[in-house]
Amino acid sequence: MPDLSCDGCADDQRTTMTRRRVLGNAAAAGAAGAFAGLAGDLLSTQLAFAAGRYTGDVLVVLSLRGGFDGLSAIVPAGDPAYYAARPGIAVPKAQLIGGDSRFGLHPALAPLLPFWKAGTFGAVQAAGQTAPNRSHFSAMEQLERAAPGTSMRTGWLDRLLGGLGATSPMQAVSVGSMMPARVMAGPAPALGMKSIDEFALYGDQKDQPMADTLAKLYAGAPTVLSGPARQVTTSLATTKALAAKPYQPAGGAVYPDDTLGRALRDVARLIKGNAGLMSACVDSGDWDMHENFGIAETGKRMHDKLAKLAEALAAFATDLGPAGMKRVTLVTVSEFGRRVRENGSGGLDHGYGNAMLLLGGGVVGGKVHGRWPGLGERHLVDGDLAVTTDYRAVIAEILRKRCGLANTRSVFPDVRTTTSGVVRPR
Structure with missing residues (x-):
């Protein structure tokens, strides 16, 4: 997608939008793709109403960037090797919540305990990519492309959108970033937005109505260009309507600021x-x-990060309510896990196997899915937790059962849907 602007850049770094520029982009990338880039970058983007009605779950992909330590979140308390490997930072059994005879939840995840008990929050342990990769950049690139050993360069979510027949950039959004996530890279239209309230066409103001100018600019243009232009202006109107109404989360939900x-x-x-x-x-x-990981108490680094994560997820589920969560599945991914053994700085270095968190009305929650390989030395992969569940198989099951995608091989070409019931069919 062309980079047409950046919030916070100096004025001379911004690219001026002209019909000639957009026509040039359209010739190179196709009109829909050009406007996906325009909507994703020039605007602080937002969604409008999609042309077709999608009846599957809204899939929310939460990337825990940096290498999430799944062994601290979903603690293998039944494996004595865990405590032997982490004498200074292991979570004591007495502090664990939820879970079962094998695993327990970190106490900082307490806001999610009601959803665990209700069966709408669960996890998959020992999940990850097909081969170890301890480079943040390379591992995240592989995670988001999700097609190792192939020549594919699109993101897996872009392939999903194509399989679902998405035709509008308003059907997929990367929230918190102007640029659509790399997982959305490819021909399917997608948007990146900082926030709903900041959605605006750059330069648009009362005495400089850029949106009206855009509409007039393309009023006489061919349909292939005027259609996407209408999508942009419609999205602006939709956002304006949403932003005009003060938003009050439902159910007493309080999101962390x-x-x-x-x-x-x-x-x-x-x-x-x-x-x-x-x-x-x-x-x-x-x-x-890598350092100062901390024990499981308030004020320590990992504890407080997990607490904020749990607080945000619990607020999201509470805000949507049971009816809303029936059509939402949230899944976490991370480029890799952390090593089993703590290092000399009281932290954890880059590892391999990890835990995926699942939240939604169709999730088979209240349990930890996946085959546990064990943490004994003979079970590790170069000192790391082994991967027994391909993360793509987890997502593929969600796509098939909850999003209505019949051919999951079109998204993950070399992966079969082999996970054991992490979600229920719609």
């Missing part, structure tokens, strides 16, 4: 606003904890 909380709040607004959303991507960073 941080990047993740604000992003999930906006995703909930879009879902409840019936904006035609098929999928949303949200990022949560700063999980790369």
Whole structure:
């Protein structure tokens, strides 16, 4: 997608929009693709109503960037090797909540305990990519492309949107970032937005009506160009209507006032606003904890990060309510897990196997899915938790059962849907 602007850049760094520029982009990339780039970058983007009615779940992909330590979130308390490997940072059994005879939840996940008990929050342990990769950039690129060993360069979510017949950039959004996530890279239209309330056409103001100018600019243009232009102006109108109404989360939900909380709040607004959303991507960073990891108590680094994550997810589920969550599935991904053994700085280095968190009305929750390989030395992969469940198989089951995608091989070409019931069919 062409990079047509950046919030916070100096004025001389911004690219001026002209009909000639858009026509040039359209010739190179196709009109819909050009306007997907325009809507994703020049605007601080937002969704309008989609042309078709999607009846599957809204898939929310939450990327825990930096390398999430799934062994701290979903603690293998039944495996004595866990405590032997982490004498300074292991979560004591007495502090664990939920779980079963094998696993327990970190106490900082307490806001999610009601959903665990209700069966709408669960996890998959020992999940990950097909081969270890401890490079943040390379591992995340592989995670989002999700087609190792092939020549594919599109993101897996782009392939999903194509399989579902998405035709509008208003059906997929990356929230919290102007640029659509790499997982959306490809021909299917997608948008990136900072927030609903910041959605605007750059330069648009009372005495400089850029949106009206855009509409007039393309009034006499061929349909292939005027159609996308109408999508842009319609999305502006939709956003303006949403932003004009003060938003009050339902059910007493209180989102944390941080990047993740604000992003999930906006995703909930879009879902409840019936904006035609098929999928949303949200990022949560700063999980790369090589030092000062901390014990499981307030004020310690990992504890407080998990607490904010749980607080945001619980607020999202509460805000949507049981009826809203019946059509939403949220899944977390991370480029890799952390090593089993703590390092000399009281932290954890880059590892391999990890835990995926699942939240939604169709989730088979209240349990930890996946085959546990064990943490004994003979079971590890170069000191790391082994991967027994391909993360793509988890997502593929969600796509088939909850999103209505019959051919999951079109998204993950070399993966069969082999997970054991992480979600229920719609």
